[in-house]
Amino acid sequence: xSAEVLNExxxxxxxxxxxxxxxxxxxAAMDVHPDTEVTITLVDEAAMADLxxxxxxxxxxxxxxxxxxxxxxxxxxxPDAAPFGLAMxxxxxxxxxxxxxxxEMAGHGLGHELALLTVHGVLHLLGYDHVAPADERExxxxxxxxxxxxxxxxxxxxxxxQPKPAGAHAFPSAADREELDRKxxxxx
Numbered sequence: 001x002s003a004e005v006l007n008e009x010x011x012x013x014x015x016x017x018x019x020x021x022x023x024x025x026x027x028a029a030m031d032v033h034p035d036t037e038v039t040i041t042l043v044d045e046a047a048m049a050d051l052x053x054x055x056x057x058x059x060x061x062x063x064x065x066x067x068x069x070x071x072x073x074x075x076x077x078x079p080d081a082a083p084f085g086l087a088m089x090x091x092x093x094x095x096x097x098x099x100x101x102x103x104e105m106a107g108h109g110l111g112h113e114l115a116l117l118t119v120h121g122v123l124h125l126l127g128y129d130h131v132a133p134a135d136e137r138e139x140x141x142x143x144x145x146x147x148x149x150x151x152x153x154x155x156x157x158x159x160x161x162q163p164k165p166a167g168a169h170a171f172p173s174a175a176d177r178e179e180l181d182r183k184x185x186x187x188x
Contacts, residue, residue, distance in 0.1 A: 001027045002037040009042040011096040015111060018161035022115045023092070025150045026122040032089065038125065039091045040118065048095035060185075063102055064117040065093040066124035092121030098184075105183055106169035106176075111162035115150070116172075119143050136174040144171040 001024040005016040019040050027036060043051070048061035055065065068090035094117055096110065103113035120143050130136035148171060151164040169176050 001032065001034055004037070004039050006039065006041045008047070009044050009094075009096050011042065013110075014042060014096055014114070015161055018111060019094075019114060019118055021154075021159075021161070022118050022147075022150055023122060025153060026119045026146050027089075029146045029149065030122070030126055032126070033087065035087060037088045038122070039088075040121075041091060041093050042096055043093055045095055045097050048093065048098060051093060061095050061098045063095060063099050063113075064121045064124075066121045067091040067093070068125045068127070090125040092118060092125065094118070094121070101187065102180060102184055105187075106172070106180055107167040108165035108170050109162050112165050112170065115161075116143070116147055119146050119150075130174060133174075140172065140174045140177070147171060 003020045003023040005014075005019050007014055007016065023038055023040060027038070028034075045061040048065070049059070051065055052058050052060065052062050055067075056062075069088050094114060096114065099113045099117060100110045103110045106113065120139075123139055123143055128135070128139045128142070130139050154160060155164075164170075169180065172180070
């Protein structure tokens with residue numbers, strides 16, 4: 001797995017190594033081919049608000065957006081064609097300034113929030129969404145499972161980017177995130 005981080009946010013306290021680690025772990029947990037590439041771009045609130053209105057027709061910044069690449073079918077349907085080598089899965093866009101406020105409201109640090117949103121973004125790249133209630137429950141359960149397993153894997157490797165939070169919103173349900181979204185809109 002290959003993840004490239006582009007920090008265009010102006011934020012200097014971002015642990016890019018952690019973002020690469022959690023992204024790679026999530027991709028491996030989902031059995032994505034090891035030659036797959038993802039780009040994680042960190043942007044400021046103005047850039048995120050622009051993307052949010054252009055692509056989702058929603059005003060204001062948001063926490064994460066994912067842009068999957070299209071048509072990555074090996075060999076374009078030809079059984080005799082060579083499989084892909086490196087393949088670009090897509091782009092995850094994070095907004096640390098927005099995410100910091102969201103993390104504070106949820107009761108944990110920015111590092112954890114960015115890890116959670118990176119896993120969320122990976123799942124979106126793989127086709128998961130949370131429009132229908134059943135899909136929402138499935139996606140959030142999978143997100144939390146991968147995130148918890150990543151923290152366990154870090155402990156087994158003797159690596160710590162940030163402490164594993166234990167607060168009520170550290171591994172949120174869809175309802176938890178809806179409540180957080182509502183509070184963020186009230187702030188903003």
